[in-house]
Amino acid sequence: MILVQDALRRILQEVPSVPVESIGLDVALGRVLAENVTADMALPRWNNSAMDGYAVRAADTQDGEVTLRLTEVIGAGHMPKSPVPPGFACGLMTGAPLPDGADAVVIVENTDASRRNAVVVRGRATVGQNIRRKGEDVQKGSILIQSGTELRPGHLALLASQGLTSVMVSRKPVVAILTTGDEVVEPGRPLGRGQIYSSNAVLLKAMVDEAGGDGVYAGNAMDDPHSVATRLQWCVAEADIVVTSGGVGAGAFDPVKRAFDLIGARVDFWKVAMQPGKPLAFGVVEMTGRRTPLLGLPGNPTSAAVSCLQFVRPMVRAAMGIRRPVMPVLTAICADDISVRPGRSKFIRVVVESTDSGLVARLAGKQSSGMVSTFARANALLHIPSDSEGVKSGARVKIQLFDPSCLDRSDLGLMA
DSSP: OBOHHHHHHHHHTTOOOOOEEEEEGGGOTTOBBOSOEEOSSOBSSSOEESSSEEEEOGGGGTTSEEEEEEEEEEOTTOOOSSOOOTTEEEEEOTTOBOOTTOOEEEEGGGEEOOSTTEEEEESOOOTTTTEEOTTSSBOTTSEEEOTTOBOOHHHHHHHHTTTOOEEEEEOOOEEEEEEEOTTEEOTTSOOOTTOEEOOHHHHHHHHHHHHTOEEEEEEEEOSOHHHHHHHHHHHHHHOSEEEEESOOSSSTTOOHHHHHHHTTOEEEEEEBSEESOOEEEEEEEEETTEEEEEEEEOSSHHHHHHHIIIIIHHHHHHHTTOSOOSOOEEEEEEOSOEEOOTTSEEEEEEEEEEETTEEEEEEOSOOOTTOHHHHHHOSEEEEEOTTOOEEOTTOEEEEEESOGGGGOOTTTOTTO
């Protein structure tokens, strides 16, 4: 049995390589950039006005009020026809290029243009006032966005500002999800005696998709090593990563270990010092010149979910090219007394709320690994180290927040 951090380290050493592809900006949200993007042009492309107003020579305004003759009025999208000589001004709309000779812009509210072909400017302008300088946002030739960046709306806007319509990204890692068990029935089919509906297939696919991968359900294999092995061979041929659920314990009806042997997989470890999720298999199989990682998760829903968050999710995100693929760790105040036996890292399902005192974590319910409802209520995992006997109410604890909506205190809002 190995430590959680050691298991994760070994898993991330076997991250598969996925090809890159060119996709349109309209479908690139959430994808990971596969190469640095360099700016082909400066932003802004020229010195321009930050406000509606008048371009002037700052030296002409030092008396506090001056009447200047107008050269022209320039709208956004039009270039100046002439420079601004001493004693003159030029009307500008926001974004219009700054004419030569001008070194400041006076906002329209501080002027009076009631006289024909002239404008009264009030107040002393300073050099550079209300001017956006060429390249102050982006310098030509600079790295616009670095490889490994998960593209957000702001990134897409920045790419579009350079005239780009497509971008090179890592292909979504294909993750085959294979459930096992004679008792497992897919939703929509009638249940027999002693059977249960498969929640893990839906759970794991959703978690893979949410992480940025492409989850593919490969069906359910019976509790027979040859049945599992046959399905595994299809998974290995079709996917970048293979995830199984169930059948990784030490019982007589746990067939995954034997199935891994049948397809020639090299197994690294079978147990991790964590709760829930102790039975976890990790190995690699080589077929047709490709190395495919195999992760055998427990069958209990919460055990599968916790194992997926700790190991499958980081592998998926690392395969996409994300530089920090592990879940971020935050600090919260524990609202409950939690007692545990030392020896394994504990991942406790909690509900985290944002309060005036900071984040507060409360137990989401009973912690049995077979309870789906508790995981559905939870929005975070509270981590208790393996050498700890628990935490007391009021203690500061580390959490992995998998649903950040609790951070949005919309009842207060930005304007409160």
